[in-house]
Structures are given as C-alpha cells and as structure tokens.
Amino acid sequence: MKTGLDCIPCFVRQTLDASRKVTDDPAIHVQILREVLRWMGEMDLSLSPPVLAQRIHRRLRELTGIDDPYREEKDQHNQMALSLLPGLRAQVAASPDPLMTAAHLAIAGNIIDLGAKSGLDESEVHEALLHAAEKPLEGDLETFREEVAKAATILYLADNCGEIVFDSLLIEQLGPQRVTLAVRGMPIINDATLQDAVSVGLDKLVPTLGNGSDAPGTVLDDCSDEFKNAFESADLIVSKGQGNFETLSDCGKNIFFLLKVKCPVVAVSVGLPVGTHVLRRGRRFL
Amino acid sequence: MKTGLDCIPCFVRQTLDASRKVTDDPAIHVQILREVLRWMGEMDLSLSPPVLAQRIHRRLRELTGIDDPYREEKDQHNQMALSLLPGLRAQVAASPDPLMTAAHLAIAGNIIDLGAKSGLDESEVHEALLHAAEKPLEGDLETFREEVAKAATILYLADNCGEIVFDSLLIEQLGPQRVTLAVRGMPIINDATLQDAVSVGLDKLVPTLGNGSDAPGTVLDDCSDEFKNAFESADLIVSKGQGNFETLSDCGKNIFFLLKVKCPVVAVSVGLPVGTHVLRRGRRFL
Numbered sequence: 001m002k003t004g005l006d007c008i009p010c011f012v013r014q015t016l017d018a019s020r021k022v023t024d025d026p027a028i029h030v031q032i033l034r035e036v037l038r039w040m041g042e043m044d045l046s047l048s049p050p051v052l053a054q055r056i057h058r059r060l061r062e063l064t065g066i067d068d069p070y071r072e073e074k075d076q077h078n079q080m081a082l083s084l085l086p087g088l089r090a091q092v093a094a095s096p097d098p099l100m101t102a103a104h105l106a107i108a109g110n111i112i113d114l115g116a117k118s119g120l121d122e123s124e125v126h127e128a129l130l131h132a133a134e135k136p137l138e139g140d141l142e143t144f145r146e147e148v149a150k151a152a153t154i155l156y157l158a159d160n161c162g163e164i165v166f167d168s169l170l171i172e173q174l175g176p177q178r179v180t181l182a183v184r185g186m187p188i189i190n191d192a193t194l195q196d197a198v199s200v201g202l203d204k205l206v207p208t209l210g211n212g213s214d215a216p217g218t219v220l221d222d223c224s225d226e227f228k229n230a231f232e233s234a235d236l237i238v239s240k241g242q243g244n245f246e247t248l249s250d251c252g253k254n255i256f257f258l259l260k261v262k263c264p265v266v267a268v269s270v271g272l273p274v275g276t277h278v279l280r281r282g283r284r285f286l
Numbered sequence: 287m288k289t290g291l292d293c294i295p296c297f298v299r300q301t302l303d304a305s306r307k308v309t310d311d312p313a314i315h316v317q318i319l320r321e322v323l324r325w326m327g328e329m330d331l332s333l334s335p336p337v338l339a340q341r342i343h344r345r346l347r348e349l350t351g352i353d354d355p356y357r358e359e360k361d362q363h364n365q366m367a368l369s370l371l372p373g374l375r376a377q378v379a380a381s382p383d384p385l386m387t388a389a390h391l392a393i394a395g396n397i398i399d400l401g402a403k404s405g406l407d408e409s410e411v412h413e414a415l416l417h418a419a420e421k422p423l424e425g426d427l428e429t430f431r432e433e434v435a436k437a438a439t440i441l442y443l444a445d446n447c448g449e450i451v452f453d454s455l456l457i458e459q460l461g462p463q464r465v466t467l468a469v470r471g472m473p474i475i476n477d478a479t480l481q482d483a484v485s486v487g488l489d490k491l492v493p494t495l496g497n498g499s500d501a502p503g504t505v506l507d508d509c510s511d512e513f514k515n516a517f518e519s520a521d522l523i524v525s526k527g528q529g530n531f532e533t534l535s536d537c538g539k540n541i542f543f544l545l546k547v548k549c550p551v552v553a554v555s556v557g558l559p560v561g562t563h564v565l566r567r568g569r570r571f572l
Contacts, residue, residue: 005302005315008323013295029291034327037294041323045316 001246003045003052004265011040011049015056018189022060022069032060048246049265050217057188058214068187070114077112077162077190078200080122084129085165091133092169099148100141101133102169103258107277108132109166110159110241110260114190129166138272139279144256147236147281154179155234156206157218157248159241159259164192165200167240170258172205174238179206180230185223186214191243217243220251239282242266248282255282287532289331289338290551297326297335301342304475308346308355318346334532335551336503343474344500354473356400363398363448363476364486366408370415371451377419378455385434386427387419388455389544393563394418395452396445396527396546400476415452424558425565430542433522433567440465441520442492443504443534445527445545450478451486453526456544458491460524465492466516471509472500477529503529506537525568528552534568541568 015036019029036056043052061067068074088105095101111128112120148154156171156179158164164183171179181202184191197208212224218239220228231237237255239248245257245266261267261276270278301322305315322342329338347353354360374391381387397414400406434440442457442465444450450469457465467488470477483494498510504525506514517523523541525534531543531552547553547562556564 005312005319008319009295009299009302012298016291016295026291030331033291033294037323038327041320041327 001048001249001266001269003043003047003049004268005045006263006265007049008040010263010265011052011056012036014053018057018060018069022066023064025064028063032056032063035059048217048219050215050243050247051219053217053243054188054213054215054219054222057216070187070190073114073120074161074190074192074196075199077120077125077160078165078196080125081109081112081162081165082200084126085168088129088166088169089172092173095133099145099170099173100137102173103144103279104132104135104137104277105129106163106166106170106240107137107258107260107279108135109163110258110262112160112162112190113241113262114160125162132277135277137277137279140256140281141279143281144279147254147256148174151234151236152178153234154236154238155230156181157211157237157239157244158183158192158197159244161190161192161196163240164196164202168200168202168205170238171202176206180234181206181208182211182218182227182230183208184214184216185210185212185227188214188216191216215243215247217245217247219247245270251282252284253282254284256280257282287334287535287552287555289329289333289335290554291331292551293335293338294326296549296551297338297342298322300339304343304346308352309350314349318342318349321345334503334505336501336529336533337505339503339529340474340499340501340505340508343502356473356476359400359406360447360476360478360482361485363406363411363446364451364482366411367395367398367448367451368486370412371454374415374452374455375458378459381419385431385456385459386423388459389430389565390418390421390423390563391415392449392452392456392526393423393544393546393565394421395449396544396548398446398448398476399527399548400446411448418563421563423563423565426542426567427565429567430565433540433542434460437520437522438464439520440522440524441516442467443497443523443525443530444469444478444483445530447476447478447482449526450482450488454486454488454491456524457488462492466520467492467494468497468513468516469494470500470502471496471498471513474500474502477502501529501533503531503533505533531556537568538570539568540570542566543568 019032092102108128211227213222267274305318378388394414497513499508
C-alpha cells in the first residue's frame with residue numbers, strides 16, 4: 001500500500017507524540033519534527049507508511065539513545081493480555097466454531113496499537129476482547145477456513161505486544177505443529193519482538209523467529225534471509241495488523257490479513273469503515 | 287501567540303483540506319503539501335499561526351488562480367445568519383442584561399470557522415446560537431462592562447462571515463455612534479471582508495474598513511496605515527475569534543478577546559478548555 005496524502009498529517013502527529021513519549025527535551029521535539037517535515041517534503045509516496053515510521057523511530061532512538069522506549073508499556077500489555085487469556089480460551093473451547101472465534105479474538109486484540117493512536121486505555125482492551133464475538137467479522141471467512149484446512153505450513157506474522165497473547169488462541173486452533181511465528185527483529189513502537197514471544201510463552205508453543213527488521217510492518221527488502229525463506233516457503237501466511245497489511249497488501253502470496261481497521265487510509269484500501277474487524281485474503285495475482 | 291508544536295500537524299491537515307476544497311487536481315494537492323512541509327521544516331516558530339496560514343492560502347490562490355474559493359459558502363453563511371437575526375435581536379431586547387446577551391451571541395457565532403475545522407453543519411450553527419445563553423461565558427465580564435462604559439471610541443475586529451451578522455447585535459449594544467468595524471482586507475478562508483459587511487448591511491450601521499491584509503488574523507505589520515491608525519487611537523478594541531487572538535494576544539492594547547476556543551493550543555493559551563465561550567481581557571503590560 002502506498003502512502004496516502006492523508007497519512008502525512010497523521011505522521012506529523014505521530015512524530016510529535018512519539019518524541020514526547022521518548023523524551024521531555026523540547027529541543028529534541030522540535031529537531032525531530034523539523035527533520036520529519038523536511039523528509040516528508042521530499043518523500044517518495046510510493047513507499048508504504050511503515051517505511052517512514054521506521055525512519056522516524058530510528059532517528060528518535062539515535063537522538064535520545066533510548067533503544068526501546070515503549071518497553072514498560074509493552075510489558076504491561078503482555079501481562080494484561082495474559083490475565084484475560086484463561087477466560088477467552090474457555091470461550092473458544094465452548095464455541096461451536098472455535099477457529100472463527102479464535103480468529104475474531106486475535107483480531108480484537110489488534111486494538112493494542114500505540115502507532116495508530118497516542119494512548120491506550122486498559123478498559124478499552126477489556127471491552128474489545130470481552131465483546132469481540134458480538135461484533136461482525138468481515139471478509140473472506142470461508143476461504144480462510146478452506147486454506148487453513150489445506151496448508152501444511154503456516155507463517156504467522158505477529159503485530160503488537162499484548163495482542164500476541166491473543167494470537168496464541170488462533171495458533172492453537174491452526175495447529176501449532178504446522179505454524180511458525182514471526183515477530184519484529186528489533187524494538188519498534190509497541191510491536192512484539194522475540195523478547196515478548198518468550199515472555200508470554202509463545203516460543204514454547206511454536207518455532208519463533210525475529211524478521212531481522214525494525215519496521216512496524218514487514219518490509220521484505222529489510223528482512224533477514226531466514227525470514228524471507230520462511231515467507232517464500234509457507235503454504236499460507238496469516239498477517240496481523242495494519243502495518244503488515246500496509247507493507248504486504250500487494251505481495252501476491254497466499255496471505256490473509258487479520259486486522260482492526262484503525263485509520264481512514266487503510267479503510268479506503270480495504271473498502272470497509274474504520275473500526276471494522278477484517279479477515280481479508282490478499283490479492284494473489286498482481 | 288507563538289506557533290505551538292501541536293499547530294504543525296493541524297496545519298498539515300488544514301493544507302490538505304484547503305487544497306482539496308479549492309481544486310480537484312491531485313498534482314496541486316501534492317505540490318502544496320510538499321511546499322508547506324518544507325516551509326514548516328524551516329519555519330520560525332515565534333510567528334503566530336495565522337502568518338503561516340496566510341502564506342499557505344496565498345500559495346493556493348497562486349497555484350489555482352482562484353482568488354476567493356470560499357465565496358459561495360461565505361454567502362450561504364451570511365444568509366443563514368441573517369435569517370436567525372430577528373429572533374436573536376428579540377432575545378437581546380428581552381434580556382435583563384442586553385450587553386452580555388449580545389456579547390454571548392456574538393461569541394456563539396464564532397463557531398462559523400472553516401479554518402479550525404473542515405466542514406460546518408448548518409444545524410450546528412442554529413443549535414449554538416439558539417442555546418448560547420444556556421452555556422457559561424467565561425472571563426472578564428465586569429471589566430468589559432466597565433471599559434465599554436468608559437470608551438469614547440471602539441474598534442471592533444470582525445472574524446468570519448455569518449458571524450459578522452451576530453456581531454451587529456453586540457455593536458448595537460455598544461452604541462454604533464462610537465464603533466468602527468474592521469474586516470480583512472482581502473479574501474482569506476471564510477473571513478469577512480468589506481463585501482460581506484456591505485452584503486449584510488453592517489456598513490449602514492457603522493463606519494467599516496478593510497485592514498489591508500489577507501492574514502486570517504490581525505498581523506499589524508501587514509495592515510494598512512488607515513487600519514493601524516484606527517487600532518492605535520481606539521480607546522477600546524473588541525477582537526473576535528481565534529485568529530485575532532493568536533495575532534494580538536501580546537499587543538498590549540486595551541483589548542478584549544471574544545471567542546469560542548476551538549483548538550487545544552489556544553485552550554492552553556487562554557487557560558480554558560476547548561469549546562469554552564470566552565470574553566477575556568488582553569494582558570496590557572508586557
């Protein structure tokens with residue numbers, strides 16, 4: 001997905017939010033904002049939004065010397081999600097359609113995103129998860145079921161901390177023996193890394209790898225060979241969240257995007273309104 | 287008032303909104319957005335927000351060749367306001383405190399602002415005016431009453447089209463014989479110009495002058511000598527709206543700012559939340 005003009009004011013706001021998040025130094029807020037404005041004045045709009053976000057957050061880490069500014073919130077989100085897990089696992093077990101219930105819960109967990117919005121209220125997450133099943137799930141549900149039945153190997157692309165705990169419900173339904181989990185290679189916003197997969201115990205359920213990149217999405221050129229091999233060879237790819245959608249929407253693989261639509265630009269791209277829970281197959285032949 | 291860092295994402299959004307408003311040509315949307323991003327990358331943050339807005343809208347007029355893109359909406363706002371006037375005038379006449387009732391209605395009319403937000407719903411304006419008196423009016427109300435009683439000459443700085451119709455209610459209470467009305471010198475967003483003052487009949491009530499400038503505020507250096515003389519010599523200045531507040535908040539004159547707070551940056555500056563109706567005296571000795 002290309003960067004839309006509407007992404008630009010949002011990036012400027014995200015830059016300001018992120019700079020305030022990582023430092024109290026107003027000189028750094030001004031410096032990063034001016035740099036980002038100049039980059040965006042020249043930027044290639046055919047790049048996907050996560051490529052610019054990657055550049056902004058790299059520069060913020062460089063200016064502040066803080067490698068993982070969202071560490072504390074990420075731990076909180078993982079712990080909060082773990083506390084909800086037993087109840088939700090029982091809900092999946094009691095469901096007449098455990099695969100779709102688990103998929104829906106994994107998508108509802110995509111609300112835990114500090115890139116798309118500035119703050120996150122814990123009660124919003126509880127609300128979203130506990131009432132996920134009452135909300136419609138839009139997209140290619142039956143095709144997903146068929147492709148899941150056929151696949152010998154599934155690559156699962158995680159998105160955010162906290163959310164990965166709910167992903168374990170879907171991974172359990174997909175069958176852990178054929179799933180490999182991929183997380184970000186380095187800390188970026190509140191996206192999950194290997195440290196988080198280990199911390200919530202997902203590494204004990206499935207083989208887990210970092211993708212080698214610090215983009216808040218999956219920028220293939222920036223990923224490790226190990227990840228690219230897993231990506232190329234998987235029969236089916238399950239992609240969580242907006243960042244993976246924005247970077248892989250045109251990848252042509254057998255991929256399903258599971259996300260909560262959180263911005264108007266993605267809403268136009270998926271053809272469904274902001275707030276929708278989506279399970280959509282990627283366009284295969286581009 | 288200086289430009290805050292929070293003004294910057296808002297300006298980027300305003301640029302995009304305004305460019306879409308004045309032309310359907312996506313090449314112009316991209317061009318103006320890139321230019322504004324580069325300007326803002328270098329901009330002097332000690333300037334007030336209307337100075338940058340002036341520059342953006344000048345460039346949009348240059349790129350599109352359209353001198354007054356908001357003309358149609360401005361006419362609609364004037365007509366809508368005129369249709370509400372008789373009822374509101376009766377409300378002022380029946381009030382135990384006609385000066386404050388008229389001031390409050392003039393402030394409620396400040397909702398008609400296409401700079402601070404992208405669109406305006408006519409029913410919002412009706413609602414705001416018909417229920418203005420039920421909303422608290424914050425600020426230096428008694429000082430205003432005293433200064434009004436003392437002043438021999440009052441300069442009234444108008445803000446937007448439509449809103450100027452409601453200003454006539456306050457001007458009638460101030461006493462037209464001592465009031466001069468100033469409007470923008472040239473079209474800028476939906477701000478009122480001489481054409482609007484004439485169209486709604488205000489020029490028959492009080493002497494009216496354009497300020498010589500196309501800034502959406504009062505940038506004194508950019509105003510005509512005629513305006514500057516009126517500004518310097520007035521006993522009392524009544525200033526409507528955010529743009530005039532942003533450009534004159536530190537002017538040191540005997541000035542009262544009458545506005546609806548419409549953005550978080552102005553809210554911090556006046557110390558009252560977004561949405562508040564304010565009648566606040568300027569700081570005189572800076």
